Amino acid sequence: MDKKERSYSNDEITVHWKPRECVHAGTCFRELRKVFDPSRRPWIDLSEGETAAIIDIVDRCPTDALTYDRIENGNIEASNTPKPSVAETVxxxxxxxxxxxxxxxxxxxxxxxxxxxxxxxxxxxxxxxxxxxxxxxxxxxxxxxxxxxx
Amino acid sequence: MSTPNKVTAIKNGPLVFEGNFRIKGVDGNVLASADKVYLCRCGKSGNKPFCDGTHKK
Structure with missing residues (x-):
């Protein structure tokens, strides 16, 4: 695992951050700045947003820079939300x-x-x-x- | 026959997109889907996202 990778949890989910995968699309901090604030350390603070809103943003990250797992009954289940596949047109x-x-x-x-x-x-x-x-x-x-x- | 999709970074100049592509603006509207487009990569164009040659000045 890359030393720069980080994971952040609330009671329901764990969000994984892989900086090497980031292509700086900026959807996360533009649409949910309270949770994803690049000027803050740590830059992700899950306590600042609703879980559903955080999942929506993570799903819209175009790469695997942001992914999440659900925590259910103390166990972690993979989210199974593959990022959209790529069409012929660029x-x-x-x-x-x-x-x-x-x-x-x-x-x-x-x-x-x-x-x-x-x-x-x-x-x-x-x-x-x-x-x-x-x-x-x-x-x-x-x-x-x-x-x-x- | 389809040409391979190609992006060329011109030295001290714009990005040239050639091939089968679609460009969406910040609001999600389609700006262009032509065969060849020049896009600004210096931040100075008066016609963003397209190149207007301002980088030469």
Missing amino acids: NFSIMRNGPILAEGKFTIIKEDGSEQNVKSITSFCRCGLSKNPPFCDGKHNKEGFFPDNF
């Missing part, structure tokens, strides 16, 4: 004040001409601040990138 979503989320199969040709195949999901920097271009590394959150607040 879907690009502009995330509000965030990156371009890309879902599908395609080839990336980087600035140096090298190629990389993407099989399911990645995210592209849209603010020009990423240290790992053309991919998003979450830097826009720290520097402030608010082009879509209109």
